[in-house]
Amino acid sequence: MSLSTSLNTAISSLATTAEQTSVLSRNVARAGDTTASRKNAEVVTIPGYGVRLASVTRVVNTALFNNVLVSTSTAAGQDAIVASLEKLQQSLSDPELDASPAAMLQKLSDAIQRLSAAPDSLATAQSAVAAGRDMARTLNEATSLVQKVRAEADADIAGSVDTLNTLLSRFESVNAEIVKGTRTGADVTDYEDQRDQIIMQISEEVGVKTITRSDNSMAIYTDSGVTLFDTTPRTISFQQTGSYAAGTTGNAVYADGVPITGPSATMSVGSGRIAGLAEVRDNIAVTYQSQLDEIARGLITAFSESDQSAVPSLADATGLFTWSGSPAVPPAGTIVAGLAGQISINALVDPDQGGDATLLRDGGINGAAYLYNTEGTAAFSDRINDQLDKLNGTQSFDATTKLSSSATLFGLASASAGWLSETRTSANEEAEYRYTLLDRSSEALNKVTGINLDEEMTLMLELERTYQASSKLISTVNQMLDTLLAAAG
Amino acid sequence: MKTTFISTSALSAATRQSLMKVQQELADAQKEALTERFADVGMQLGYRTGQSISLRQDHTRLKTMIETNSTVSSRLKTTQATLQNLVDTGQDFSKQLLALRMGGSNALGAQTDATSRLDGFLDIMNMSFGSGYLFAGVNSDVKPLTDYFATPPSTSKQSVDNAFFAQFGFSQSDPAVSTISAADMETFLDTTFADVFEDPSWSANWSSASSDNMRSRISNSELIETSTNANESPFRKLAMAYTMVADLGTSDLGQPAYEALVDKAITVVNEAIQQIGDQQSKLGVAEQRVSDASDRMSLQIDILTTQITSLEGVDPNEAATRVNQLLTQIETSYALTARIMGLSILNYL
Numbered sequence: 016m017s018l019s020t021s022l023n024t025a026i027s028s029l030a031t032t033a034e035q036t037s038v039l040s041r042n043v044a045r046a047g048d049t050t051a052s053r054k055n056a057e058v059v060t061i062p063g064y065g066v067r068l069a070s071v072t073r074v075v076n077t078a079l080f081n082n083v084l085v086s087t088s089t090a091a092g093q094d095a096i097v098a099s100l101e102k103l104q105q106s107l108s109d110p111e112l113d114a115s116p117a118a119m120l121q122k123l124s125d126a127i128q129r130l131s132a133a134p135d136s137l138a139t140a141q142s143a144v145a146a147g148r149d150m151a152r153t154l155n156e157a158t159s160l161v162q163k164v165r166a167e168a169d170a171d172i173a174g175s176v177d178t179l180n181t182l183l184s185r186f187e188s189v190n191a192e193i194v195k196g197t198r199t200g201a202d203v204t205d206y207e208d209q210r211d212q213i214i215m216q217i218s219e220e221v222g223v224k225t226i227t228r229s230d231n232s233m234a235i236y237t238d239s240g241v242t243l244f245d246t247t248p249r250t251i252s253f254q255q256t257g258s259y260a261a262g263t264t265g266n267a268v269y270a271d272g273v274p275i276t277g278p279s280a281t282m283s284v285g286s287g288r289i290a291g292l293a294e295v296r297d298n299i300a301v302t303y304q305s306q307l308d309e310i311a312r313g314l315i316t317a318f319s320e321s322d323q324s325a326v327p328s329l330a331d332a333t334g335l336f337t338w339s340g341s342p343a344v345p346p347a348g349t350i351v352a353g354l355a356g357q358i359s360i361n362a363l364v365d366p367d368q369g370g371d372a373t374l375l376r377d378g379g380i381n382g383a384a385y386l387y388n389t390e391g392t393a394a395f396s397d398r399i400n401d402q403l404d405k406l407n408g409t410q411s412f413d414a415t416t417k418l419s420s421s422a423t424l425f426g427l428a429s430a431s432a433g434w435l436s437e438t439r440t441s442a443n444e445e446a447e448y449r450y451t452l453l454d455r456s457s458e459a460l461n462k463v464t465g466i467n468l469d470e471e472m473t474l475m476l477e478l479e480r481t482y483q484a485s486s487k488l489i490s491t492v493n494q495m496l497d498t499l500l501a502a503a504g
Numbered sequence: 505m506k507t508t509f510i511s512t513s514a515l516s517a518a519t520r521q522s523l524m525k526v527q528q529e530l531a532d533a534q535k536e537a538l539t540e541r542f543a544d545v546g547m548q549l550g551y552r553t554g555q556s557i558s559l560r561q562d563h564t565r566l567k568t569m570i571e572t573n574s575t576v577s578s579r580l581k582t583t584q585a586t587l588q589n590l591v592d593t594g595q596d597f598s599k600q601l602l603a604l605r606m607g608g609s610n611a612l613g614a615q616t617d618a619t620s621r622l623d624g625f626l627d628i629m630n631m632s633f634g635s636g637y638l639f640a641g642v643n644s645d646v647k648p649l650t651d652y653f654a655t656p657p658s659t660s661k662q663s664v665d666n667a668f669f670a671q672f673g674f675s676q677s678d679p680a681v682s683t684i685s686a687a688d689m690e691t692f693l694d695t696t697f698a699d700v701f702e703d704p705s706w707s708a709n710w711s712s713a714s715s716d717n718m719r720s721r722i723s724n725s726e727l728i729e730t731s732t733n734a735n736e737s738p739f740r741k742l743a744m745a746y747t748m749v750a751d752l753g754t755s756d757l758g759q760p761a762y763e764a765l766v767d768k769a770i771t772v773v774n775e776a777i778q779q780i781g782d783q784q785s786k787l788g789v790a791e792q793r794v795s796d797a798s799d800r801m802s803l804q805i806d807i808l809t810t811q812i813t814s815l816e817g818v819d820p821n822e823a824a825t826r827v828n829q830l831l832t833q834i835e836t837s838y839a840l841t842a843r844i845m846g847l848s849i850l851n852y853l
Contacts, residue, residue, distance in 0.1 A: 049513050109545055110556045110816070113564075121561040125568035131721055132572035135636040135644045393645035394636060394718045400727060407724075425561055433554020440550035454521055458514050465511020469849040476853070 018499075020063070022492045027065030028485040031058055032478050034068045039475055041205075042466045049457065050212050052464040054204055073204040079460040080211065081225075086453035087215060088222035088238070088286040093446035095171070095291030096299070100439040102164050103303060106157040107432050116310055117428035119153045122146050124425075127403050130376065135393035140372035147318075147335050148360045148367075154311050158356035161304045162259040168296040169265050172276075173255040175289050176268060179220045183235075183248035186213045190232055190244075197231040217243070221275070222286035239282040241270045261304045261353030265296050299438060305415040306431040307355035311338075312345050313412070313424040315358065317405040319344045320378050320385040332381040334402075337361045342381050348420075350413035375399070515844060523837045530830040537823035541816050549815065556815050563808045566801040569723060573798045575634070576720045576730050580791045582633055583732060587784050589628060591777050594742060597621055598773045601749070605766050611755045614766070618749035622652060625746055629734050641714035641733030648713035648734040652747070663709040664751055667696045676753035686760035693748065693768045701740045710743065711735055723797040730790050738779035745772040 038056040045051035052073040059069040107115040113122070126146035130139045189210045196203035210233065217223055222238030234245040242249055249271035256265050267277035268289055274280040276293040284290045315336045322329040332342035338357045345351045362368040363380050378398045379386030387398040411421050418430045532543040542548040549556055600617060604610040629639050629649045636644025650658045657665075665675060671692045674680045684692075699705060713734040720730045748769045757765065 046512050049517065053511070104546055107546060107553075110553065110560055111541070111545070113560065115557060117557045117561060118564075121564050125564060128565070128568050128721065129572055132575050133634065134642075134718075136634070390643075390714070392642040392714050392716070394640075394642040394714075396642070396719055400719070400721060403721065425558065429554040429558035429561065431554075432557045433551045436546040436549060436553035437551035440547050443547060458518065461514040461517070462510050465513055467510060468512045470509075472849045472853060 018492050018495060022489060024065035025485045025488040025492070027061075027067060028481060029489075031066045031068050032482045032485065036475070036478055038071055039471055039478065042471050043468065046466045046468050046471070049461050049465070050208065050215065051466060052204070052208055052211075053466045070200070071202045071204050073207060074464045075207075076460060076463050079456060079463060082456040083453070083460050084214065084218040084223060084225075085238075085286070086449060086456050088218045088220075088288075088290075090446065090449035090453045091219040091288045092222075092286045092291030092294075093442060093449050095168075095288050096295055096442045097439070097446045099164050099168055099292075099295040100299065100435070100442055102167075103161065103300065103435060104439060106160050107435060110432075114153075115428075115432050116150075116153050116157060116307065117425065117432050119146075119150045120310070120314075120425060120428050123150045124403065124406055127375075127399060127406070131396050131399040131403060134376050134396045134399055137372065140375055141366055143375055144335070144360065144364055144366065144370075144372045148365065150314065151336060151358045151360055154307055154314075154355040154358055157307050158261065158304065158353070161300050161307065162261065162263075162356075165263075165265070165296050165300045166256070166259040168292040168300070169256050169259065172265075172268060172289055172292045172296070173253055175220045175292065176251050176253040179217065179243075179251050179289075180248070182213055182217050182220075183244055183251070186210065186217070186235070186244055187248050189213060194230050194232045203231070218287065220287050221284050221289050237270060237275055237282070237284050238286060239275065239284050241273045241275055241282050241284075243270060261308065261356060265293075268293070302415070302417050303431070303435060304353075304355070305350055305413065306418065306427070306434065308350055308352060309412045309416050310424065310428050310431065311336075311355040311358040312351055313410050313427060315354075316344055316347065316410060317408070317424060318402055320381055320387075322384050323378070323387055323389070324384050329384055332385060333361070334378075334380050335361055335364055335375060348411040348413060350415050375402075516841070519837055519841045519844065523834065523841070526830055526833050526837065530827065530834065533823055533826045533830055536818040537820055537827055540818055540820050540823075542818055545816050552815060556812065559808055559812050559815070563805060563812065566805050566808070569721075570798045570801050570805075572720070573722050573794050573801075576722060577791060577794045577798075579633055579638070580730060580787055580794065582631075583638060583787055584784060584791070586628055586631060586638065587732075587780050587787070590625070590738075590742065591780050591784075593621060593624065594745075594773050594777045594780075597745070598770050598777075601766050601770050601773075605763060611757065611762055614749055615754040618746050618754070618769075619751070622743075622746035622750045625742055626652060629739060637713075639713060639732065639734040639739070641731065641735070642716045642718055643712065643714035644718070646712045649711055649743070650709070652751075659709040661751070663700050663705055664697075664747060667700050668692075668752065671696045676751060678753075679756065681753040681756045682758050684757065684761045686764040689757075689761040689764045690768070693765065697748070697752075698744070701744045706735070706740060720794075722794050723801060726793065726797060728790055728793055730787075730794070732783050732787060736779075736783060738776040738783060741772050741776035741779070745769045745776065748772070 035056045035058070038054050042054055052075060055072050055074065057069045057072055058066050061067055110118075113119075123143075123146040126139075126143040130136075130143045133139045189206055193203045193206045193210060195201075196206065214223065214225060214233075214235065217235065221243075223243065224236045224238060224240075226234045226236075228234065232246070235243040237243060243251070251268065251270050253268045254266040256263065259265075265277070267274040267279055269275065273282060275282060275284045276289060277283070277297060315333055315338060318333070318335040319331045320334045321327065321331045331344045333344055336358055337360070338345065338351070338354055340351075341361075345354065360368075361370065361380055363370045364372060364374045366372050374380050376395060376399055377386060377388035377391070379388075387401070388395040407423060407425070409421055409423055410427075412418065412427055414420055416427070416431070418427060418434060422430065535543040545556065546553050597618070601614060604614040626649050630647050631638045637646070637648055640646060640648040650660045652658055652660050654661075668676050672681075672684060672688075701710070711734050715733060715735045717729040717733055718731040719727055721727050722730075748765060752765065754762065754765065
């Protein structure tokens with residue numbers, strides 16, 4: 016051992032302390048970043064030389080990180096569903112405002128009831144027709160709203176797929192840096208942080224699973240097992256559908272050529288924004304549209320006219336409400352896709368289109384055979400009461416509504432409102448739960464891998480002391496060498 | 505080896521996140537305290553939103569029905585008052601005829617009186633109500649009875665003239681009417697003249713009213729007749745009695761024929777009055793049913809209102825307490841955040 020060895024050791028200590036300080040300042044700089052992980056400078060002692068910075072490691076917790084990934088994707092999926100349901104809710108608004116299809120139906124029934132009390136009043140007949148027009152308009156508007164929500168979901172899926180492709184190509188370059196750095200023993204911790212952040216963003220779009228290989232490279236699969244990235248990124252493709260009508264089926268999203276959404280998918284993704292949007296586009300909005308269509312069909316049926324001849328031979332024909340298939344009445348119990356968008360007031364009854372509102376009282380919209388008021392009396396109320404009875408009667412409805420298959424029209428309309436609100440409430444509760452879970456797991460991860468300023472500061476005090484002591488050592492060795500040289504004269 | 509660790513950002517994020525949640529709740533609680541309803545009814549009720557909507561449907565349906573019932577009952581009331589008027593004038597007429605049975609110069613008085621009464625009777629029967637005629641049955645847009653005294657002579661006047669001529673071979677204004685015997689007069693009144701007020705002559709010459717009465721739905725399940733019409737027997741009888749005295753050459757009749765005529769008229773008027781009583785009681789029953797139905801529906805509306813409130817309503821006291829509690833919570837959170845932010849080792853280095 017010699018003085019020069021001591022000097023070398025002190026110098027190595029100075030260099031190492033400087034490097035440790037640099038790691039510490041990196042930590043301090045990113046203290047506010049919730050995704051940043053804490054870096055540790057690993058110092059090794061080299062016999063006969065002193066100390067050296069061996070490597071920089073970061074604090075990781077794979078279990079907690081995976082938890083965060085899962086909660087992120089489920090929360091993002093539920094969030095997409097809730098946002099779309101909130102748009103659909105516009106068609107109901109607050110029950111107090113009486114703007115839902117169910118409330119409009121009641122207004123129509125009220126107007127007919129008023130007409131039954133004053134069948135000879137033209138004004139009352141006209142206001143009943145106006146109520147019918149409002150009813151048809153409400154259904155038309157609700158249909159275009161539902162289809163708009165579907166088109167928006169479709170466009171959002173396209174956006175999501177773009178984001179996913181961009182993220183995957185960024186992931187590729189970061190991953191390559193990590194593999195290269197690991198091979199040469201460079202500090203790759205910042206790249207690893209970046210890679211984690213990209214995976215977190217990917218998991219917002221689609222639920223993922225990750226596997227880390229021995230060379231520190233990473234492969235990403237969807238939660239259903241389709242490869243998104245393995246050495247190279249896989250192409251996610253999606254053909255956007257421009258406009259939606261009832262009955263339009265949206266395209267599936269393909270990852271690596273395998274469908275991951277829609278009915279054709281055997282490996283469909285269970286979470287993430289794409290899954291949530293597909294659920295809205297392909298299920299929730301479609302079911303709600305079916306309910307609207309069945310309300311429209313029920314209305315057309317309730318107001319249809321039947322042959323009044325002594326020996327009826329003609330089929331029932333549409334009355335106040337018409338559709339593209341008029342004068343035929345749509346078959347009972349079977350859905351006609353998009354009917355709620357087509358339903359309109361018969362021009363022959365609508366005073367605004369030159370029609371005669373009293374046909375609502377007399378019948379005969381489809382010709383003399385269908386005339387109920389054969390004597391032409393002004394206070395004839397049988398047809399009006401007949402329509403009221405049919406409106407209040409039980410009809411059978413298609414199973415695609417997911418509601419009771421046999422109900423009154425009022426029952427169907429209010430059950431539909433109930434269904435939408437319930438879907439919204441449960442989706443919202445689920446989203447809230449998922450967000451809480453995400454908050455908790457992010458917090459747990461951040462607690463473990465994040466940076467504590469106080470700790471870094473105390474560490475800095477230590478480093479400062481080491482630096483001072485090493486400097487003191489150098490100056491002391493210097494004095495000793497001076498003394499030696501002076502003695503040697 | 506560290507046993508516990510927490511990062512600085514986790515420490516500050518914890519209060520921030522809970523603060524946002526509490527502020528959101530505060531906004532909802534404030535709205536609920538003001539409106540006394542849930543801030544987001546659909547979200548709060550879920551599938552019970554359907555129930556709430558169907559309660560509101562029932563609520564408006566009952567309200568509409570009570571409203572239409574009030575139209576129906578005012579029609580019934582007007583009809584009742586009119587019928588009473590007919591009874592009163594009918595009784596007057598019969599009293600007067602008794603007094604004027606002596607004949608001679610009285611006969612002219614009786615004829616003039618009956619003429620004006622027939623006119624009044626037709627006026628009453630042609631009374632309009634709302635957008636239609638009260639006694640027209642379902643054919644409410646057509647005046648039910650033809651005006652007897654119109655020029656050119658009305659179909660009703662012609663039918664009487666024709667009947668008279670067919671029986672006696674001369675018209676009412678012919679001086680020969682004084683030759684009509686009491687027996688001939690009685691036969692005429694019971695057969696040819698009575699036929700004028702029976703179908704097919706009545707509906708062809710006198711009345712355009714429909715024999716079908718208006719039917720109104722007064723509650724979910726009750727559909728009842730709520731009018732009467734000019735074709736009912738008492739109205740034909742009144743028309744017959746008034747015409748009999750007014751337009752059968754009464755003032756020129758011989759005493760026996762005159763007495764036979766007056767006797768017949770008194771009988772017919774009295775029969776008519778009795779039958780109007782039947783009509784009145786029939787309409788009275790309808791009136792009672794309408795008002796019963798409305799009362800029942802008002803009760804139902806009260807119950808529905810309570811149900812809607814209990815579904816959608818929020819106790820304002822509870823909401824106000826919640827607002828206070830949340831405010832306290834937010835204040836605590838602010839104070840804590842400030843303290844935590846102040847907590848740094850830097851202050852001591």
